[in-house]
Amino acid sequence: MGRNPMRAAVTLCAAAALAVPLGTASAAPSARPAAQSRQAAEPVVVDCAGQPEVRPGSYILACGDGNSRLVSLHWYRWGSEAAVGRGSNAVNDCDPYCAAGAFRSYPVTVRLDRPTAADGNAGERHFSRITLTYTDGRPDGAPRTVSYPLPG
Structure with a gap:
């Protein structure tokens, strides 16, 4: 040396x-x-890290802080135009503030749809919208059905 x-x-x-x-x-x-x-x-769903997934068991909805996520997902259908499953939406109640809050789970049906070609790779398609329907209770102020655009 x-x-x-x-x-x-x-x-x-x-x-x-x-x-x-x-x-x-x-x-x-x-x-x-x-x-x-x-x-x-099969279209994929893109997670917060930009990784494609098929039939994930969990999925983070709030990528910035993780305060809303889907857990215990079970998929009934995963097709070329849509995917449908059930699970729970675990949401931080942020009471008294998010760091000290507790996660509450609400049963949901989940629908992924609007498959779109990935940028720079026409052979790869990803779902671009997720729709949650709360089946038994829901977070304060949330409508029974809500849709969000998905990353891709």
Whole structure:
């Protein structure tokens, strides 16, 4: 390591850190065609991290703070034009404020629809709207049925 062992150690760590992404990038193209063929057949729902999912068991609605999420999702249908399932909407009551609030769960039916081509990849489609229908109770001030645009 010569006259400056700290400099040599830092250089080796930097080289190792650069090598890791290169290994991942070279493996990615071989995995992508299988994902593309699956996604061409079934639209996906895009999560807060921008990752495509099919039939997720949970889904965060409030990406910024996680104070509203769908949990215990069970999908009855996942087709080329719509997906329908049931689960619970866990919503933070933010009482007395969000950091100290409690999550309350409300049963919902969930519908995903309006599949749209992904930007830059016409073969990939994602659902662009989600509709929740509260079946037994609902958060204060919420209508029985509410729709939101989805990321994509």
